[in-house]
Amino acid sequence: MIVAGCDIGSLTTKVVLFDGKKILASSIIKSKPKPEDGAYEALQQACAIATVNQDTITYCVGTGYGRKRVPFANDTISEISCHTKGAFYLYPNVRTIIDIGGQDCKVISLNTQGEVDRFVTNDKCAAGTGRFLEVMAKVLKVELQELSNMAKKGNEAITLASACTVWAQADVIKYLNEGISKENIALGVCKSMAKRVGVLVNQASIKKDVCITGGVAKNTAVVKELENLLGVTIIKITNVDPQLTGALGAALFAYQKAGGK
Amino acid sequence: MIVAGCDIGSTTAKAVILDDSTIIATILLPVEGSPKDAALLLLSSVQEKTGIQPSQIEAWCGTGYGQKNIPYASIVESEIVCHAKGIQFIDSDVRTIIDIGGQDAKVCRIDAYGNVQRYVYNDKCASGTGRFLEITADVLEVPITELAILDAKGVKEVTLSNQCVVFAETEVISLLNSGEDMGNIVKGLHRALASRVASLALSIGVEEKIAFTGGVAHNAGMVGALERVLKTKLVVHEYCQMMGALGAALIAQERIKNRVAS
The missing domain is CATH 3.30.420.40 (ATPase, nucleotide binding domain)
Incomplete structure (x- = not known):
């Protein structure tokens, strides 16, 4: 099955194909203005990689911000549930999940059964979400993916006066004009990001083990700053792209719903 | 002297x-x-x-x-x-001042002698300041001085689901793409800023008369929006x-x- x-x-649309034992294939593409188009394209890509026909898919669960717009979904389940499911499957010792997406940040606390105990989320303010890093990368004129490596080369982080993306942007421009190195600015940006996420993590209270998911999990500079700030080791998921955790959780739910164990 | x-x-x-x-x-x-x-x-x-x-x-x-x-x-x-x-x-009858500047907003309660009784201040988040209008006007490609004119042409306030300037910027782009009327969007932006500043004001309470000051008070659309949110007339002076x-x-x-x- x-x-x-x-x-x-x-920002991105993800699909995971699962056969009950392993991930057959996955895809990550940019979200489309019409979410349905993105869902189809991501599905086609994953099917092509796994060399399976779309018609052979028994069940599909949609999740995420645009979950109601997955045309081929049999059911929808919230992101919180799917992230928890996915992270617990990959790493059963996880008790706190920090998920940083393109436009939000969630901190989920779970029990030994992998059920959600409580969660806090920020989708109101761009600071502390992927969007903050995106804006800063643009000001620094580097690719978002390069920001992390750039920060690691910095040795003296600049301080941003305010967490607000708008004010931080003005600060970064000011530092660039003063001739401060992009590396030190990038380091300061990652520190500020971690600080903002740290506030949310502390609201949820932290239990070990802590794991990070979502696109920002790939920014190792932010993860390192977050570890320093919280004083814990953060588990990096390496066997699966951390950005796929939600889609994986949705696939796991789909497997259960379709009668698999 | x-x-x-x-x-x-x-x-x-x-x-x-x-x-x-x-x-x-x-x-x-x-x-x-x-x-x-x-x-x-x-x-x-x-x-x-x-x-x-x-x-x-x-x-x-x-x-x-x-x-x-x-x-x-x-x-x-x-x-x-x-x-x-x-x-x-x-x-001298003014008891509350609401001041919206380019990078901050403040609300101040005063007594009959002009002594400050209480005040609140926001300079942490751009969304409750003049910067909100500056950035969104930029997206609309209109000078900030023309916002009042556009507001007057609007027939309804578009409800914005985002307060954050960064998210609102994206929302304005998608509203424009979906063909929403510029005047209605501007009305919605004024409403959004007014709501944000009004909640700052209500955190210390307001007492009439209320004066609206700062550069943003020159924008008649913004004055109207704030008056609708606070359900009262505001004192706006030419020297605001x-x-x-x-x-x-x-x-x-x-x-x-x-x-x-x-």
């Missing part, structure tokens, strides 16, 4:  | 020249470069535009974000105190942007009078 999970986020 | 007040804000620099109880000149300049540069430019344009020589001015009082960078100000006073003094001079500088000038005058008396 083949099932699928489709996670439509604000 | 001629005195002057100087308010160096983040976006504009203002000066008010006072001769006894008459405002004889007001000057407004955009801030480009450092606060000190702006302060010096302000001094030279006072001379140019009014013919008043610096030696004729008995004292300068400075206020605002750049208050410490005004070389010629012998007195410095906080923005809140200056705003309270300024508005009391204009209309000059309140800090006016208050500073009044404080300079007071200090000199006290000095002479003692």
